Amino acid sequence: MELLLAITIGILYASGIYMMLRRSLVKMIIGLILLGNGVNLLIFLLGRLTKGSTPIIPDGLDTFAEAYADPVPQALILTAIVISFGLQAFAIVLIKRVYKVVGTDDLDELSYNEDDETI
Amino acid sequence: MTQLILLPILFQACLAVLLLFFYTKTKTQKVLSIAGSSVNLVIASLLFYTVWVNGSMSVQAGNWSAPFGITFVADTLAVTMVLLTAIVGFAVSVFSAFTIARDRLRFGYFSILHFLLMGLAGSFLTGDIFNLYVWFEIILISSFVLLTIGSEKKQLEGAVKYFALNMLASIMFLTALGILYGLTGTLNMADLSGKVAALENRGLVNVCALFFFIGFGIKAALFPLYAWLPDSYHAPPTAVTAIFSGLLTKVAVYALIRVFSVVFVVDEFFSQLFIILAVITIFSGGIGALVQTNIRKFFSYLIICHIGYMIIGLGLFNEIALAGMVFYLIHDVVIKTNLFLISGVIVKIKGTSDMRKLGDIYNDYPKLALLFALSLFSLIGIPPLSGFWPKVSLILGGMEADNYLTVGFILFGSFITLVVVAKLWAQVFWKSSANLEEHEDFSYFNKLRKRRKVAILFPVVFLTLVTLYIGFGAESVNTLATRIAGELINVQPYIDTVMGK
Numbered sequence: 073m074e075l076l077l078a079i080t081i082g083i084l085y086a087s088g089i090y091m092m093l094r095r096s097l098v099k100m101i102i103g104l105i106l107l108g109n110g111v112n113l114l115i116f117l118l119g120r121l122t123k124g125s126t127p128i129i130p131d132g133l134d135t136f137a138e139a140y141a142d143p144v145p146q147a148l149i150l151t152a153i154v155i156s157f158g159l160q161a162f163a164i165v166l167i168k169r170v171y172k173v174v175g176t177d178d179l180d181e182l183s184y185n186e187d188d189e190t191i
Numbered sequence: 192m193t194q195l196i197l198l199p200i201l202f203q204a205c206l207a208v209l210l211l212f213f214y215t216k217t218k219t220q221k222v223l224s225i226a227g228s229s230v231n232l233v234i235a236s237l238l239f240y241t242v243w244v245n246g247s248m249s250v251q252a253g254n255w256s257a258p259f260g261i262t263f264v265a266d267t268l269a270v271t272m273v274l275l276t277a278i279v280g281f282a283v284s285v286f287s288a289f290t291i292a293r294d295r296l297r298f299g300y301f302s303i304l305h306f307l308l309m310g311l312a313g314s315f316l317t318g319d320i321f322n323l324y325v326w327f328e329i330i331l332i333s334s335f336v337l338l339t340i341g342s343e344k345k346q347l348e349g350a351v352k353y354f355a356l357n358m359l360a361s362i363m364f365l366t367a368l369g370i371l372y373g374l375t376g377t378l379n380m381a382d383l384s385g386k387v388a389a390l391e392n393r394g395l396v397n398v399c400a401l402f403f404f405i406g407f408g409i410k411a412a413l414f415p416l417y418a419w420l421p422d423s424y425h426a427p428p429t430a431v432t433a434i435f436s437g438l439l440t441k442v443a444v445y446a447l448i449r450v451f452s453v454v455f456v457v458d459e460f461f462s463q464l465f466i467i468l469a470v471i472t473i474f475s476g477g478i479g480a481l482v483q484t485n486i487r488k489f490f491s492y493l494i495i496c497h498i499g500y501m502i503i504g505l506g507l508f509n510e511i512a513l514a515g516m517v518f519y520l521i522h523d524v525v526i527k528t529n530l531f532l533i534s535g536v537i538v539k540i541k542g543t544s545d546m547r548k549l550g551d552i553y554n555d556y557p558k559l560a561l562l563f564a565l566s567l568f569s570l571i572g573i574p575p576l577s578g579f580w581p582k583v584s585l586i587l588g589g590m591e592a593d594n595y596l597t598v599g600f601i602l603f604g605s606f607i608t609l610v611v612v613a614k615l616w617a618q619v620f621w622k623s624s625a626n627l628e629e630h631e632d633f634s635y636f637n638k639l640r641k642r643r644k645v646a647i648l649f650p651v652v653f654l655t656l657v658t659l660y661i662g663f664g665a666e667s668v669n670t671l672a673t674r675i676a677g678e679l680i681n682v683q684p685y686i687d688t689v690m691g692k
Contacts, residue, residue, distance in 0.1 A: 092359065097351065104358050111365045118373025145372065148321055152365060155328045162335055163354060169339075170347045182348040 077117045084110030097167045097177040104163065108156040112149045119145025193250045195241060196265045196316055198234050199273050202227075203309035210302040217296040221288040224301040228277070228284040231308070235270075235277035242270045243671075247678075247688040249318065257318075257689050258379035264318035266685055268517065268675045272315040272445055275524045278657060279437045280308045282650035286532055287430040289646045290539065295341050295428065303340070307333035307434070314442055318689050320371070320454070321378045323446060324364055327410075331357055334439060337431045338423065349423030356419040360409035367402035370395065371454075381689035383454045384682060400455045404464075407450070410443035412495050413502060414472040421479070421491040425544070429535030432487060436494050437528030441520060444501050448516075452679040453686075457508045465506030470600040473499035477607030481614070486534050486544045489615065493530070493570070496604060497523055503597050504585055512588025513676035518581035518668060522569070522661055526577065529566050529654040536651060537563075537619060540636040543627060546615070550624030559648075560620050562655060567616065569658045571609045577662035578605075580669065 084106050091103030124141040171177055206227040213219040242248060247266040251257060265273075284304065291300060310329035317323050339350045372378060374395060375386040390396055405416070412420040420440070424432050451457050457465070476496025483489040501523070504516025536559070537552060538544045553560040565576070572578030582601055589597035629635075636644065661668050678685060 092355070100355055104355070104362070107359070107362045111362055111369060114366060115369035115372065118369050120373075142376075144378070148368075148372070151321075151325065155325070158332060159328070159358060162332065163358075166335075166339065166347070166350060166354060169342060170351055173342070173344050173347055179351070182351060 073121055074117065077113060077121075081110050081113050081117065084113065095179045097170065097179060100179065101160070101163050101167060105156075105160055108152075108160070112152055112156075115145050115148050115152070119148075192241070193248045195234075195238055196248060196250045196263050199231065199238065199277070199312040200309055200316065202231055202234055203305050203312060206231075207302050207305035207309060210305060211299065214299060214302075215297060217293055220296060220301045224284045224305065225281075225288055227305070228281040232277045232281050235274045238265060239270045239274045242267060247684060249688045249691070251691075257691065258377050258382035261322050262318035262379060262381070262689050263316045264381075264685065264689055265316060266688065267671070267678055268445075268448070269315045271517075271521065271671065271675065272441075272524075273312055275521060276308060276311045276315070276438060278654075279434060279524060279528045280304075282528060282532065282654050283430050283434045283437075285646065285653075286433065286535065286650040287428075289643055290430055290535060291428050292341075298340050300337070300340055303333050303336045304434070307337065311438055311442055315445060318380050319378055320380055320383065320450075321368060323449075324361070324368060327364065327442075327446075328361065330439065330442065331361065334435065337435075338427050341428070343426070346426040349426035352419045353423035356409055356416070360406045362406075363402050363409070364406035367399050367406060370399040370402065374399065379689065380449065380453045381682075381686040384686055387454055388456070396455070397460070400451075400461065403450050403455075404447070404461075407443045407447045408468070411440050411447065411498055411502075412472075413498060414468055414475055414495075417472070417476070417495045420495060421483075421488050424491040424494075425485055425487040429487070429531055429538065433528045433531035433535070436490070436531050437524050440494060440498060441524050444498065444520065447502075448505060448679065451505060453682050457505065462506045462508060465502050466594065466597055469499040469502035469506060470596060471499075472496070472502065473600050473604040473607075477604060477611065480611045481607070484546050486537065486546050486549065486615075486619065487531070489546065489611070490527075490530050490534055493608065493611070494527055496608065497527075499604065500581070500585060500601065503601065504588065507585075507588045507592050507594065507597065508680075509588055509591055510673070510676050510680055511584050511591060513679050514669065514672040515581045515584025515586075515588055517672040517675045517679075518584060521668060521672070522577045522581055522658070525654055525657050525661065526566060526570050529651060529658065530570065532651050532654065533563050533566060536636070536647060539634075539647065541624065541627065542630055542633050542635060546618045548625040548627055549619045550622035553620040554623070562648075562651065563620075564616075565655050566651075566658060567612050569662060571612055572605050575662055575665070577658050577665070579662070580665040581672075584669070584672075 088103045088107035088110060091099045119142050122139060122141050124139040127140040127143050130137055210220055210223055242265050249262055249264045252261040307330060310326050310333060314323055314326035317326060335354060338353060339346055374390060375383055377383055377386060387396060409416040424435060473496055476492050480489055480492035483492060500519050501516050504512045541549050569576040569578050572582050585601050586598050
């Protein structure tokens with residue numbers, strides 16, 4: 073199982089970085105999403121895969137009675153998922169705006185050099 | 192008394208939420224933001240004073256004892272950064288209130304600004320590395336909104352580059368976190384310190400440290416990963432760029448300092464890596480500034496150039512170099528914010544940021560030119576102004592480590608800063624300006640009422656006074672920097688504070 077997950081993570085990272093290196097805006101976002109999922113799986117894998125019960129000490133005992141699953145990686149992943157969800161939502165709105173204003177989804181054409189008057 | 196640590200974070204959070212209730216009332220927002228920033232300045236000073244007198248403090252969130260819960264630690268470095276954030280936040284809040292267009296303020300500008308300041312305070316004070324990631328994301332999402340608010344074409348284009356690279360940096364940071372948790376099973380930085388040192392698998396530890404370095408290096412705009420910075424910092428309103436340049440790259444430098452002093456050690460390999468990348472950063476930032484024609488892109492390259500100094504200090508890692516690094520950090524936060532505020536005033540006077548068309552500032556506004564010159568001289572490091580003293584410490588640190596490459600590049604960096612600032616002075620202040628057509632919808636500086644002029648110049652004067660204090664009160668700042676350097680070299684007191692021994 074570890075090997076399978078490790079290979080999956082490798083593929084997610086590789087394809088994510090490949091997509092980020094493409095010139096299209098949409099592909100860049102897809103690349104970021106793939107990388108984000110790769111990271112979440114990585115944390116999951118490195119938190120050790122155990123077949124354990126919930127980490128709650130039963131009544132009347134001081135220690136765990138049986139093997140338990142570490143809850144921290146799950147909390148980390150949940151936080152990371154929520155954050156990346158928010159950022160991806162922002163990214164999709166951003167590229168839609170960019171496409172509307174600039175009229176292209178080619179990253180190479182995003183080089184605006186005209187003088188600016190914003191203060 | 193230890194609850195005081197959380198106050199800078201909680202106060203900004205409450206202020207930001209309060210501002211949301213006045214979403215469309217821009218006048219109320221301005222008053223609240225300026226008043227809130229002044230109160231925050233008092234809170235930060237109080238925290239700084241307490242830590243300066245009583246030493247480091249820590250507070251465990253939810254009373255879960257370390258290393259299980261999230262710890263907030265106020266050591267000298269953290270509270271210094273919080274104080275600097277409060278100073279810069281106050282100046283930018285005032286500058287925003289009088290320069291940002293009403294359309295932008297109506298989209299919750301001030302609220303987001305205070306969320307950004309909350310994120311900064313949080314990342315300086317946290318003692319938990321995953322919590323640091325969360326604060327970084329808060330900073331990131333707030334900065335996205337500040338960058339794009341207004342949706343001009345160049346803003347959106349800058350935002351795409353800023354977004355892509357900073358997201359990548361966050362993913363690198365999270366990857367490193369995952370590996371570190373897998374190796375040690377803890378996220379508390381003080382707890383990590385001992386556990387990482389005891390690990391057998393040094394190869395994986397170094398890979399993990401490299402991931403941290405790449406993640407923070409992108410955010411700090413180190414060579415070769417700085418290209419996003421000059422491409423996005425010229426786009427948003429000057430007040431936004433000012434707070435970005437003062438604090439966002441520095442929070443990454445702070446994270447690097449924290450991670451490489453508490454969790455990892457700067458060994459031979461990392462020392463070499465830091466120094467080589469830092470000298471190339473100084474070189475390419477300085478050369479980059481030389482060819483810019485837009486005043487704000489010009490200052491953006493100077494940010495990159497001067498990041499190198501701090502990373503050199505981290506690479507040398509002896510007490511005097513670290514003191515120089517911390518001193519430079521303090522100087523840099525204030526001066527870079529001030530430079531962008533100055534560029535804002537110049538754009539406000541002339542209506543353009545193209546250095547080929549600018550000119551005549553000295554002729555038209557000699558007193559203002561003198562005020563700006565003080566900051567520019569401090570930037571170059573002309574004694575006895577503030578840029579001079581940290582460079583002395585850094586050079587002494589370089590000599591102590593027998594690393595004359597760093598000494599040479601520190602001097603080269605100062606020299607190239609002098610050259611580019613001289614070029615800026617000749618082009619913007621002395622040269623006579625081109626005939627600029629007047630924009631109808633642009634409110635020029637000389638057409639403003641006197642009260643507004645004073646209000647726009649107030650933050651510049653305020654920050655210039657802080658810079659002058661750093662320069663003329665160098666002895667006290669150096670005492671502070673040396674104390675921080677001592678804490679960075681000997682981290683045992685930090686660990687004891689967190690673990691509550």
